[in-house]
Amino acid sequence: MKLGIPSRIFKVFIIGITTLYLAGPLYGMIDFSTKPLGNEGGRSLRAWKAIGEQEDLMSSISVSFAIAIIVMLLLFLLVVPTVIWVHLRLPKLRRPLELICLLPLAIPGIVIVVGIAPLYRWISIHITESPISLAGVYAMLILPFTYRSLSAALALVDISTLAEAARTLGASTMRTIFGIVMPTIRSGIMSGVVISLALVLGEFTISSLLSYDTLQVVIYLLGREDGKIAVAVSLAALLFVFGILFAIPTTKRQRAILDADIA
Amino acid sequence: MSTSAYVQLVNLSKHFGKVRALDGLNLDIAQGELVALLGPSGCGKTTALRALAGLQDLDAGSILVDSKDITFVAPNKRNMGMVFQAYSLFPHMNARENVEYGLRMKAHRSSSSNRKKRAADLLELVGLSTHANHFPHQMSGGQQQRVALARALAIEPNVLLLDEPLSALDAKVRTQLREEIRRIQLEVGTTTLFVTHDQEEALGIADRVGVMRGGILEQIAAPAELYERPLTSFVAEFVGLTNPLPAKVSGGSAEVLGVQVPTVAGSITTGSGLALIRPEWFKVEASTSGNAKIFAVSFLGSTCRLTIDLADGARIRVQIPSAEASNLGIGSNVKVTLKSLPVFVKGV
Numbered sequence: 275m276k277l278g279i280p281s282r283i284f285k286v287f288i289i290g291i292t293t294l295y296l297a298g299p300l301y302g303m304i305d306f307s308t309k310p311l312g313n314e315g316g317r318s319l320r321a322w323k324a325i326g327e328q329e330d331l332m333s334s335i336s337v338s339f340a341i342a343i344i345v346m347l348l349l350f351l352l353v354v355p356t357v358i359w360v361h362l363r364l365p366k367l368r369r370p371l372e373l374i375c376l377l378p379l380a381i382p383g384i385v386i387v388v389g390i391a392p393l394y395r396w397i398s399i400h401i402t403e404s405p406i407s408l409a410g411v412y413a414m415l416i417l418p419f420t421y422r423s424l425s426a427a428l429a430l431v432d433i434s435t436l437a438e439a440a441r442t443l444g445a446s447t448m449r450t451i452f453g454i455v456m457p458t459i460r461s462g463i464m465s466g467v468v469i470s471l472a473l474v475l476g477e478f479t480i481s482s483l484l485s486y487d488t489l490q491v492v493i494y495l496l497g498r499e500d501g502k503i504a505v506a507v508s509l510a511a512l513l514f515v516f517g518i519l520f521a522i523p524t525t526k527r528q529r530a531i532l533d534a535d536i537a
Numbered sequence: 538m539s540t541s542a543y544v545q546l547v548n549l550s551k552h553f554g555k556v557r558a559l560d561g562l563n564l565d566i567a568q569g570e571l572v573a574l575l576g577p578s579g580c581g582k583t584t585a586l587r588a589l590a591g592l593q594d595l596d597a598g599s600i601l602v603d604s605k606d607i608t609f610v611a612p613n614k615r616n617m618g619m620v621f622q623a624y625s626l627f628p629h630m631n632a633r634e635n636v637e638y639g640l641r642m643k644a645h646r647s648s649s650s651n652r653k654k655r656a657a658d659l660l661e662l663v664g665l666s667t668h669a670n671h672f673p674h675q676m677s678g679g680q681q682q683r684v685a686l687a688r689a690l691a692i693e694p695n696v697l698l699l700d701e702p703l704s705a706l707d708a709k710v711r712t713q714l715r716e717e718i719r720r721i722q723l724e725v726g727t728t729t730l731f732v733t734h735d736q737e738e739a740l741g742i743a744d745r746v747g748v749m750r751g752g753i754l755e756q757i758a759a760p761a762e763l764y765e766r767p768l769t770s771f772v773a774e775f776v777g778l779t780n781p782l783p784a785k786v787s788g789g790s791a792e793v794l795g796v797q798v799p800t801v802a803g804s805i806t807t808g809s810g811l812a813l814i815r816p817e818w819f820k821v822e823a824s825t826s827g828n829a830k831i832f833a834v835s836f837l838g839s840t841c842r843l844t845i846d847l848a849d850g851a852r853i854r855v856q857i858p859s860a861e862a863s864n865l866g867i868g869s870n871v872k873v874t875l876k877s878l879p880v881f882v883k884g885v
Contacts, residue, residue: 431628432623432624432625435621435623435625436625436627436628438590438592438612438619438621438625439619439621439625439627439685439688440627440638440642441591441592441611441612441613442590442591442592442612442613442615442617442618442619442689442698443613443618443638443639443642443688443689443692444613444614444616444639444642444643444692445613445638445642446613449642454627457627457629458627458628458629460629
């Protein structure tokens, strides 16, 4: 449909305002992180170059990524198959499962910390002191977002018939879930992954209160010493997640699935 | 029970709450035979097919294929090819990969080149060799169902199960694909169970048609026998058009419209009843003294359908060759009698 001139102006206006709203803070971060100190003239990439020199920062980045990878594995091997299983075989449990998955959104972070602090104390004494153990609590925190995107994707296609077709062709239940259902709802899984990744890399409350040095905690500590480096790291992390977000639906097959979902 | 039966459904029962989907169903299918199950919604035909596929558990009864009891065998171990009513191609695979899928799942996997060759052969069989690289969303509904048929046949199934595979297609494609399914089934020789609510589809494709009601088979017979010699009034009325006319029965024959005709088994044996007469069993002659009047005429090509009001006020539908209808117009007086064919008479 072709838009009239007033509508087009309105469209450009809305897009312009939205872009400014989103790009403004990013510009502010670039500006601040490259501003010279004191009376030095010109722009400086000192803060960006210094990122690599911060040992705490580097180790916290690798820790946060390790946590993210474990959370993704738990998502793929546990959460996704469970949601699919309930959807296919135990439809009566869909509502209770949805309720359980939404709970982490309803319970404030501080309450969760109070609840799990004794458990983590026990873990740090008896199992490991590594922040990687945070993957357990993060896998729970991502449930509301992954559940919603998975159930939306499952509702778009006739998963039961596809699963039955795979079964009659000789596929076991596991092969049906991993080989047929998961690729079919890949768009839903991927959006769950992106949101989860953003959440894991950006989580501060729980890791800080449990005294683990994750990326956000280190950025916060760094910000108290050198704000410019902290802002440069924040911006880099943000751009990284953006990059993943835009990189996801690129291959031909994923487009085919997205088209099929819409059709 | 026939010993030559390849598939045997013995006393199958399944209740969903208070609904009896299967109520002691017995059905035998010979090897290479195509049996259609026909019936109204909720008669249990799809439940029976899904039970044979292993997708529906049963309250009682047993299922035998090739004399082996498979009642408790998982669906992925039964080697049944199934085509569903809803489009069921895997959306992330192209046509060839869909057809190959069942071969890849088999315990003794064939080599990649063998699989490719078999998929190519089957796509050719269903007339879609040029669509091997197309994804489901790039194909029409009819093409998707053909690929689904190729996919089901690729695993050389013990039984091919067709669950209303044509009902989502438009009329023309439906007729074409129906004929193609029959051609392929005869060519491949796979024992087939076809479920449909469309009597034309069932009569046009099957070696035998089973009419189901309330979870049991009312009658199973060759299409012509089912049409000409129904055993129950439900079958007579469900399969094809019938005109109910008053009849007096005695000694194995009935008097209908003043004509004595034999009755079929299952009819009442004495007294008054309603004879169920097919539209093409009437004889119509133009006659000024005739006690019936033509209400409407529809020309159907080689045949003509007449709607006729009888003297007693009953309105009947009659089908005669167009050549015999040339002098019959709306409002003409006609004399209506019957050909001497056996009829079903139900009690009133």
